[in-house]
Amino acid sequence: MSDINAAQPPIPAASQRRHFVRSVLTNPTGLAASLALLVVIASAIFAPLLAPNDPSAVQIFKVNAVAGDGYLLGGDGSGRDIWSRLLHGGRNTFLGALITVVIAASIGVTAGLFAGFYGRKLDLVARWISDGIMALPALIVLLAFYQALGASIYLSMAVFGVMLSPGFFRLTRNLVNGVKNELYIDAARVSGLSDLRIITKHILLSVRAPVVIQTSIVAGIAIVVQSGLEFLGLGDPSTPTWGGMLQDAFSNIYVTPQAILWPGLAITATVASLVLLANAIRDRMQQGSVQVRAPKVLPRTVSESLPRAAPDVLLDVRDLVVAYPANDGWREVVKGVSLSLRRGEVLGLVGESGSGKSQTAFSILGLLSPGGRVLSGSIQFDGIDLGRSSEDELRTLRGKRIAYVPQEPMANLDPAFRIGFQLVEPMMAVLGISRAEATRRALKLLARVKLPDPERVFRAYPHEISGGMAQRVLIAGAVACSPDLLIADEPTTALDVTVQAEVLDLLRDLQKEFNMAVMLVTHNFGVVADSCDRVAVMKDGRIVEINTVADLFAAPAHDYTRMLLGSVLEDGMTRTYRPPMTEEMRA
Numbered sequence: 001m002s003d004i005n006a007a008q009p010p011i012p013a014a015s016q017r018r019h020f021v022r023s024v025l026t027n028p029t030g031l032a033a034s035l036a037l038l039v040v041i042a043s044a045i046f047a048p049l050l051a052p053n054d055p056s057a058v059q060i061f062k063v064n065a066v067a068g069d070g071y072l073l074g075g076d077g078s079g080r081d082i083w084s085r086l087l088h089g090g091r092n093t094f095l096g097a098l099i100t101v102v103i104a105a106s107i108g109v110t111a112g113l114f115a116g117f118y119g120r121k122l123d124l125v126a127r128w129i130s131d132g133i134m135a136l137p138a139l140i141v142l143l144a145f146y147q148a149l150g151a152s153i154y155l156s157m158a159v160f161g162v163m164l165s166p167g168f169f170r171l172t173r174n175l176v177n178g179v180k181n182e183l184y185i186d187a188a189r190v191s192g193l194s195d196l197r198i199i200t201k202h203i204l205l206s207v208r209a210p211v212v213i214q215t216s217i218v219a220g221i222a223i224v225v226q227s228g229l230e231f232l233g234l235g236d237p238s239t240p241t242w243g244g245m246l247q248d249a250f251s252n253i254y255v256t257p258q259a260i261l262w263p264g265l266a267i268t269a270t271v272a273s274l275v276l277l278a279n280a281i282r283d284r285m286q287q288g289s290v291q292v293r294a295p296k297v298l299p300r301t302v303s304e305s306l307p308r309a310a311p312d313v314l315l316d317v318r319d320l321v322v323a324y325p326a327n328d329g330w331r332e333v334v335k336g337v338s339l340s341l342r343r344g345e346v347l348g349l350v351g352e353s354g355s356g357k358s359q360t361a362f363s364i365l366g367l368l369s370p371g372g373r374v375l376s377g378s379i380q381f382d383g384i385d386l387g388r389s390s391e392d393e394l395r396t397l398r399g400k401r402i403a404y405v406p407q408e409p410m411a412n413l414d415p416a417f418r419i420g421f422q423l424v425e426p427m428m429a430v431l432g433i434s435r436a437e438a439t440r441r442a443l444k445l446l447a448r449v450k451l452p453d454p455e456r457v458f459r460a461y462p463h464e465i466s467g468g469m470a471q472r473v474l475i476a477g478a479v480a481c482s483p484d485l486l487i488a489d490e491p492t493t494a495l496d497v498t499v500q501a502e503v504l505d506l507l508r509d510l511q512k513e514f515n516m517a518v519m520l521v522t523h524n525f526g527v528v529a530d531s532c533d534r535v536a537v538m539k540d541g542r543i544v545e546i547n548t549v550a551d552l553f554a555a556p557a558h559d560y561t562r563m564l565l566g567s568v569l570e571d572g573m574t575r576t577y578r579p580p581m582t583e584e585m586r587a
């Protein structure tokens, strides 16, 4: 069965939930399973209306009768209507399964939530109990309880619910362990929410999807086990159930072999539908976060022919429009951006949060988030039209000629591998060099980015180094193949202020050494002043001003630039330039 042992991001909004359900139903398996379940459940609910006969009424002349004469599917060994018993049997079978699922999920999920959240002794005790229950042979326990508690299959199913609760417990506990240290949980704690509210609101939300899958599977198991017990003769013979029908049909198999078909089919179809529905939900979850389906109509078209950029221009972006699907069509997040970057030049991309800086950078890298599209415009890199390049061509460019330094260094190193491995493998693949040569170069690069004791860092795992060291490692990896263009997306934001300055100095030195063009995405005009030749100011997905750093600081043309510079001045962050005081600023 699938891996459902991973917490999923919460699916918060009602509209997103609707999209989630819709996308499960657009999967043919999900749709077929849901329809089948709907039919079976509806016929069980409306059994008293749909059943033509009393399911317990015996007609002696209809014993093992063939279909017809008021008995749609024939009569059973006691002369009762198989069709009516099938409908009513569904009711009773579902009731048994429901009891099992409710008890298993309530005990298991509650225990898992609290044990996972609080850990320590509570977790230890809960695990002991769970392991103890799992060690019991379920069938023997059920038979013993049946003897002790009397002939009620529902009591047995309640006991079976307790036996299945460790499955829910383990799943939930593992999921909670995965999410309880997330920042949004810390934020909820800091905001003063009680533990109970955090557990029931935030944590339960993020673990519910795998729990839903588990519920579906357990319901299938409960139906099979209940039918099995009834087939063995347990349960109330006067109550119609699918398992009881199986037993009756089996004892008359040589007289009316077809009678076993109907309860068998009902059980098989229901259990298969539950498992297939669980698989469809799991498949949907594995596709990642909920996405809005892309509208079919594109508002603009990608330009057909590109005028060739000037020879010293390495990157030429023209009228770039990037959009994401929204409920009412496309939502443009980059709205006609044009910029160019010469070889060896450093361009700063500044603007407030959400102004489209990263989306501009990611479209150059060809790494927009799922759903994101370049709707129009063009991106030329050294004469290559990136909009028309295949994914393979882009991958080759990204590895070798266009490098990227991310915002969160730790999140971009794989915790499972040593630093050395993460530097050496890409170098071997991209440059086609031997492991020994790649190792030699990696050590040299680690020394070049001024990491103390490069040998130790080479052998270290990411958690054994600091954030600043991790960023140096990533910079070393980025320049390993002497790229022509380096895109650095707020490379110092996650770092300590003193480390920020060192990393910026390093980037500047490497830029000169490798004569790289650098696109530096930042909020910080101080960084622009220190590191860039030119700067583009973005607001609401557009470039409102682009100029050399000196001219822009000396005479900002746009109100928004002046406002940004004004706020920088208040923070005292600009180290080199001081913007001139405008009338507004004086006021």
Ligand SMILES: Nc1ncnc2c1ncn2[C@@H]1O[C@H](COP(=O)(O)OP(=O)(O)OP(=O)(O)O)[C@@H](O)[C@H]1O
Binding pocket: 324, 333, 351, 352, 353, 354, 355, 356, 357, 358, 359, 360, 369, 370, 372, 523
């Ligand atoms: N995956 C996505 N789906 C939909 N919209 C997105 C997605 N990623 C980003 N956006 C939207 O694109 C817009 C621009 O985001 P972008 O990340 O480029 O901002 P930014 O200027 O880099 O901000 P910051 O400095 O905070 O990183 C924002 O309104 C954001 O909500």
